[in-house]
Amino acid sequence: MTDAPLTDDREPARVVTEMIDHVLRLAATWTAWDGRPVPSEDRIYTPHKAIRRVADHLVDHLAEIEDRLAGRAPLPDHWHASMITTAADLAPFTEQDHDEARSRLTRLARIWTARLEALTPEQLDHSPGDGWTLRQVAFHLGGSVYYADAVGDLSG
Incomplete structure (x- = not known):
């Protein structure tokens, strides 16, 4: 793993839900996307790719922490992640796509909130198995705004 993410006094569930709220605010503008992928560092992003990531x-x-809490070794990560841009990533981003993204990410926010709020402060600051503490994982997820920020606000 990379360097451990910095944490602060915010509730970890709030970090995750604020990230998702930020992504969805930007996604609401993506129906204006002109179809050209947006370069960011050594990758390109599109609205669909940002939501996918x-x-x-x-x-x-979530799979990682559930495995760790259950005392199992997490499955290795085999995502192609940002390294690839699929044909689906290049499709126009419609109101229906925004609605689907909102439904998907809102449900994931609820799952993360339920999981993180069920943990004690001691559990949040402990690392069951190898890896970051569960608090650090939540703060790491807060950095997922990167994908949406790469596409940006397309309202203007």
């Missing part, structure tokens, strides 16, 4: 990141780390 945020959702995959949430699913991947």
Whole structure:
């Protein structure tokens, strides 16, 4: 793993839900996307790719912490992640796509909130198995705004 993420006094569930709220605010503007991928560092992003990456990141780390809490070794990560841009990533982003993204990410936010709020402060600051503490994982997920920020606000 990379360097451990910095944490602060915010509730970890709030960090995750604020990230998702930020992504969805930007996604509400993406129906104006002109179809050209947006370069960011050595990758390109599109509205669909940003939503895919945020959702995959949430699913991947949720599976990781559930395994760790159950005393199992997490499955290795085999996502192609941002390295690939699929044909689906290049599709126009419609109101229906925004609605689907909102439904998907809102449900993931609820799952993360339920999981994190069920943990004690001691559990949040402990690392069951190898890896970051569960608090650090939540703060790491807060960085998923990167994918949406790469596409940006397309309202103007």
